[in-house]
Amino acid sequence: MDKKFAEKYERIKKRYKPVIPYSEKLNEEEEKLNELLKKIIKEADSLYSVNDPYGIIEWKDDEDIHPKLYDFCYRLPKGGDLHAHDNTMIPLDKxxxxxxxxxxxxxxxxxxxxxxxxxxxxxxxxxxxxxxxxxxxxxxxxxxxxxxxxxxxxxxxxxxxxLEQLFSATGDFYNDIYIMEKIWEEGFRSCCEKGIILVEVRDWGSEDDLMNIIRDNTIREAYYRVRREYPDFLVRLIGCSGKDSENSVESSCETLRSMIRVSRIVKDEFDPEDPQDFIIGLDLGNEEDNSRPLSLYAQFLMSEEVRNSSLKLYLHCGESLRRENDSVVDAYIMDSYRVGHAMNLYRFPDLMKEYAKRKTAIEVCLMSNYRLGYVRDLRMHPALQYMISGIPISLCSDDGLFMTRAPMVDDFYSAIVCWDLNLGDIKALCRNSIIYSGLSDKEISRLMDAWQRQWNSFVSKQIKALES
Ligand SMILES: [Zn+2]
Incomplete structure (x- = not known):
């Protein structure tokens, strides 16, 4: 190729680069780690054939896993897990x-x-x-x-x-508060071990205030015990009910009403001088393709009763690939503070712009989406497009227990390899999970300071680990 032609050709080509999602600025030390990270991401990626769909880190199969990158993901200070369900956030081994x-x-x-x-x-x-x-x-x-x-x-x-089978196979447990307390405590401890500093838990409630108070007090006890070991750690609850045919619309709304009442009683009083809200929001779950549409709950969710309650909405929506599922529109109209999944938001390009403008963060659960069959190659997951479009996303575990062996570690590993993220992107994802959490401004600022300390120490240690 003659030199002049090659230069001109390259100039044109440079206009169309693949976009790096939304990098944070890096300091000198972080830049150094970024260079080392690039190398191991390339090595990790080469373990997969380009023609095979990138799936999931399998339970018994370690040969596709790059040990240094896996260790990086395990130790990474991840910030918050903003979408975990109460009974299934514990990893399978525990x-x-x-x-x-x-x-x-x-x-x-x-x-x-x-x-x-x-x-x-x-x-x-x-x-x-x-x-x-x-x-x-x-x-x-x-x-x-x-x-x-x-x-x-x-x-x-x-x-x-x-998944429903597994819930019913383990269902008897969920009525035993003694065992559940152990499950919650070990679930929280495992979060801390994996560098998670905040968990916002979908708390499946009932219409009975007393039952809800007993369960939430027990979750709180488990949280307090872990917080004594990890003083920066925070847990918040999002009161949740179902959209499936087992509950009438009225009874699901009754459950959420009960959660509003309970939110006034059960507070985070770990620091008695400075009590905080423990229950911060409301949501409705279940398989969307087989449940009632979200719009049936709109009148209640948009009522004065909910608006005056101080609880925000964190709605599951768009957990579907179908065009007729328009719950991402419902969640937008209802002014959901964050949304869970929004898998099919890519079908609504105008709405994507609104999500970006309003900074409605999406809780993205890669392992869950893969396991439940919504996406067969995580390199093609629509969340990458959402990031590029300026919509804030954070990575979350969903029903981690049944999905993968190390919830959140595997989610980050896959995102880093499949989306070819750099350290700035990873830092942004971690920071998003605190910025878009349901905490008060004061708590966000305190938690961000704690996260920054963890991050600084992580960066220095990883440089040493990757250089060795
Ligand atoms: Zn969920």
């Missing part, structure tokens, strides 16, 4: 430890695989203590974990069907 100690299991008939507490009213005749079954060699820890995972080869009836 959950398994608890059920081996406390649960019984049925190993035959149509209750096969279901877990029970010793006090269960529905205990089947063949139920046996899990620890005893393992001792007798009828069951192994591995097999037990395998039973609790959604995987491609087991889901003839669809992923959501399998």
């Amino acid at each position: 959950f398994t430890d608890i059920i081996i100690e406390y649960a019984m299991i049925s190993l035959s008939g149509n209750t096969k695989g279901n877990l029970y507490t010793v006090f269960s009213a529905d205990l089947p005749a063949d139920a046996i203590k899990i620890s005893e079954a393992i001792e007798k060699g009828i069951l192994s820890r591995e097999k037990l974990m395998d039973m609790l995972v959604i995987s491609d080869d087991k889901e003839e009836n669809g992923y959501w069907h399998r």
Whole structure:
């Protein structure tokens, strides 16, 4: 190619670069880490064939994982997990430890695989203590974990069907506040170990104020215990009800009404001198393609009763690939402060601009979206487009227990490899999860200071680790 032609050609070509999402400015030390990171991302990416869809970090298969990048993701100060569900934020290995100690299991008939507490009213005749079954060699820890995972080869009836099955298999537990307290405590502790400083938990409520108060007080106790070990750690709850046919519209609204009342009673009083709101918002969940449309709840969610309650909306919406699902529009009209998923927002280009203008943050749950079949190659996940369009996003775990072995670690690993993120993007994602949290301005500023301290120490340590 002659030199003049080549120069002109390159000049034209340079106008059309792939956009790096929304990098934060980096200081000298961060730039150094960024250079080292680029190298390991390239190595990690080369472990995948370009023609294979980039899927998920599989449970038993480590060979595709770059150990240094994985360690980077584990230690990364992630900020907040803004979309975790109360009973499923604990990772599977910790959950398994608890059920081996406390649960019984049925190993035959149509209750096969279901877990029970010793006090269960529905205990089947063949139920046996899990620890005893393992001792007798009828069951192994591995097999037990395998039973609790959604995987491609087991889901003839669809992923959501399998998820519902897992919820019902573990359902008996959710009524046992003693075991749940352990599950919540270990779930919170595991967040802290993975560099998560804030969790905003979808708290599945009922119409009964007393039940809600008992559950939320117990979650709070578990949180206080972990906060004594990790003083910067914060937990907030988002009161949640369902849109599926099990609840009438009225009863779901009643549940949210109860959560409003309870929010006035149960506060975060870890620092008695400076009590804070513990319940910060409202939401409605369930599989959207098989549930009532969000618009049926609009009148209640936009009522004075909700508006005057000081609780913001954090609505699940657009967890669907279908064109007729327009809940991303409903959430916009209802002025949802943040939204969960918004997978199909890409079908509404005008609305995307409004989300960007209003800075409505999207809680993006990569492992969950993959596991539930919404996206088969995470390199094609629409959230990358949302980032490029100026919509704030943060990475979240959703129902981490059933999705992947290290919720949030695997989500970050996949995002970094699939979207080819640089350190500035990663920093922005972590900061977003504090900036767009439901905390008060004062709490955000305190938490951001704590995060910055963690980040500075992380940057120096990672430079050493990656140079070695
Ligand atoms: Zn969710």
